[in-house]
Amino acid sequence: xxxxxxxxxxxxxxVVLVLVAFGGTGVLNQLMEGATTxxxxxxxxxxxxxxxxxxxxxxxxxxxxxxxxxxxxEVRESGLPAEARSTLALIRSGGPFRYSQDDQxxxxxxxxxxxxxxxxxxxxxxxxxxxxxxxxxxxxxGDGGEKYYTDDHYGTxxxxxxxx
Numbered sequence: 001x002x003x004x005x006x007x008x009x010x011x012x013x014x015v016v017l018v019l020v021a022f023g024g025t026g027v028l029n030q031l032m033e034g035a036t037t038x039x040x041x042x043x044x045x046x047x048x049x050x051x052x053x054x055x056x057x058x059x060x061x062x063x064x065x066x067x068x069x070x071x072x073x074e075v076r077e078s079g080l081p082a083e084a085r086s087t088l089a090l091i092r093s094g095g096p097f098r099y100s101q102d103d104q105x106x107x108x109x110x111x112x113x114x115x116x117x118x119x120x121x122x123x124x125x126x127x128x129x130x131x132x133x134x135x136x137x138x139x140x141x142g143d144g145g146e147k148y149y150t151d152d153h154y155g156t157x158x159x160x161x162x163x164x
Contacts (some may be wrong), residue, residue, distance in 0.1 A: 068146075068159040068161070069114060069142075069144065069146055069159075070113065070114050070146075070148075070159055072112075072113075072148065072157050072158060072159050073158050073159070074158060074159045074160075074161045075149055075158040075159070075160060075161065076160075076161050076164040077160055077161060077162050077163060077164055078164060080149060080160065081126070081137075083126050083127045083128070083129070083137070084126045084137065084139060084149055087124050087125070087126045087127075087139050088139065088147065088160070088162070090124070091124055091139065091141055091147070097124065097125075098125065098127070099125045099134055101123070101125065101134070102123070102124045102125050103122055103123075103124065104122065104123060105118065105119050105121070105122060105123075106121040106122055106123035106140050107121075108121055108140075110154050110155075112154065112155075112156065112157050113140065113142075113148060113157060116142065116143075120142055120143050121140050121141065121142050121143075122140070122141050123138050123139070123140050123141075124138060124139045124140075124141065125137070125138060126138060126139055126149070126151075136150075136151060136152055136153035137149075137150065137151045138150050138153070138154070139160070140157070146159065146160075147159075147160040147162065148160060
């Protein structure tokens with residue numbers, strides 16, 4: 001009988017150790033913040049546009065980066081699909097964004113982008129014509145101003161050479 005009382009305690013301890021070993025409080029913070037992950041993206045209907053009283057002052061993530069800080073291939077802004085160029089314009093102006101998941105922390109769990117502290121990257125949906133949900137296309141912006149485009153839901157990224 002006594003061993004049965006110890007089993008739930010041991011299982012709880014193992015779960016806590018696994019959480020600490022594989023992300024620590026980052027996993028818990030992500031759940032609390034409601035940040036999206038590749039697995040947690042939703043096909044829910046778009047959120048109504050958010051009202052912004054005034055455009056934010058330019059920040060590092062809205063200003064263009066001064067060169068490719070990664071080893072990833074580049075794509076010129078002019079080479080992006082029209083929807084991606086429109087999304088870039090929204091990012092620069094601070095929104096409003098079409099989807100509630102936009103302008104949320106991107107976790108970089110795939111480790112394709114350069115490693116940075118949690119909260120450094122934010123993600124934005126690039127609408128895909130004919131898709132009933134958010135589709136696979138995204139722009140991820142870093143606090144340093146760099147922006148990356150993916151058309152395969154975080155499988156690969158290309159650095160966006162803005163203004164070209």
